[in-house]
Amino acid sequence: xxxxxxxxxxxxxxxxxALARISEAEPPVVTRIVFSEADLxxxxxxxxxxxxxxLAVREDAIGNTFARWxxxxxxxxxxxxxxHIDAIPNAGSYDGTVGVLGGxxxxxxxxxxxxxxxxxxxxxxxxxxxxxxxxxxxxGSRMMGHVLTPAAAMALRxxxxxxxxxxxxxxxxxxxLETVAAPAGRFHQFVELHIEQGPLLEQEGIDLGLVTAIAxxxxxxxxxxxxxxxxxxxxxxxxxxxxxxxxxxxxALELAAKSTGAIDTVATVGVCEVFPGxxxxxxxxxxxxxxxxxxxxxxxxxVLDALKAACVDVAEHRGVNIATELVNADPPTRCDPEILSNxxxxxxxxxxxxxxxxxxxxxxxxxxxxxAPVAMLFTxxxxxxxxxxxxxxxxxxxxxxxxxxxxxxxxxxx
Numbered sequence: 001x002x003x004x005x006x007x008x009x010x011x012x013x014x015x016x017x018a019l020a021r022i023s024e025a026e027p028p029v030v031t032r033i034v035f036s037e038a039d040l041x042x043x044x045x046x047x048x049x050x051x052x053x054x055l056a057v058r059e060d061a062i063g064n065t066f067a068r069w070x071x072x073x074x075x076x077x078x079x080x081x082x083x084h085i086d087a088i089p090n091a092g093s094y095d096g097t098v099g100v101l102g103g104x105x106x107x108x109x110x111x112x113x114x115x116x117x118x119x120x121x122x123x124x125x126x127x128x129x130x131x132x133x134x135x136x137x138x139x140g141s142r143m144m145g146h147v148l149t150p151a152a153a154m155a156l157r158x159x160x161x162x163x164x165x166x167x168x169x170x171x172x173x174x175x176x177l178e179t180v181a182a183p184a185g186r187f188h189q190f191v192e193l194h195i196e197q198g199p200l201l202e203q204e205g206i207d208l209g210l211v212t213a214i215a216x217x218x219x220x221x222x223x224x225x226x227x228x229x230x231x232x233x234x235x236x237x238x239x240x241x242x243x244x245x246x247x248x249x250x251x252a253l254e255l256a257a258k259s260t261g262a263i264d265t266v267a268t269v270g271v272c273e274v275f276p277g278x279x280x281x282x283x284x285x286x287x288x289x290x291x292x293x294x295x296x297x298x299x300x301x302x303v304l305d306a307l308k309a310a311c312v313d314v315a316e317h318r319g320v321n322i323a324t325e326l327v328n329a330d331p332p333t334r335c336d337p338e339i340l341s342n343x344x345x346x347x348x349x350x351x352x353x354x355x356x357x358x359x360x361x362x363x364x365x366x367x368x369x370x371x372a373p374v375a376m377l378f379t380x381x382x383x384x385x386x387x388x389x390x391x392x393x394x395x396x397x398x399x400x401x402x403x404x405x406x407x408x409x410x411x412x413x414x
Contacts, residue, residue: 092391199384
């Protein structure tokens, strides 16, 4: 099958720019927290574009949005594509949005040349890929993939104490949360287009990255209780400094990650809250939040176990109390060989250079993989910068991704 999609990259670039202006902050900053006023306006904008393209739009109880181009055999499981449009504070214009609006343009590019799919093609805008409001990423796809139960979802609270049920109702989403979970085979296959969020493609002058595996994090919260006191009055031999204990744990985590010898093992302490936070007061309480990622689950979990062992050791020799809470330990994802083969064939047909690579950031495809075969397609981004206002992917880079996505959707949808 040889399809020559007809892209309108100027139209897509204008839509990406228009979506970026829907923000809780002044341009060029993009901030769209899930269920905020800006998030709802952005959803409305995207739904309008989908309706204009003749797609049938519906939403589920958590706000996942599905825009379907009906195939000639609508009873068959559809081919899925899509990503997210929510954005962390002080973010940029391309993370997630290239997969949503680029997915829409891929569908329109096929429509323009008269392609008629056998399987329906469904564009998905997932709710809350970013963990900003509720502290957990990929909320909509987690629930769709049976990874987050309705009961666990109902227990989520934001920093103001607002519950998920309250916030989704305020945003206009209703219905039992049990209905969000999708059956196995809900999609025949699923392909997500995304910016790389890393520098490799640009550095090597390669048009596209075909993702073979998606790393997944284990997140551990650590609470260290020591003894406070006056910084001048309490002598060093008798101290139980919670921050000094935290420093040992941070270094122990770094050492454990480096000790695997694998480039795909990464570990981060991204949160360190110190109480009371006065220069002349010994820290009595520290809270840490850690992120350990790898494409290999056993290797990732080995680093997690090493950190837990360090907590026991540090608590003993420093005389502090250390409590840990495992927030999540999600399985890494292996991408589907058949989809990857079709992506390779489409890239070759389009004359685009490509390389196989892994994704080190979280993506909704990780959880769609629980119900369907998935793969991802990366476009370059300038300097590997993401989650910042200067995040940038050129129209030419995006066009390459959309072109190959369209060709692949045509191959998979028949």
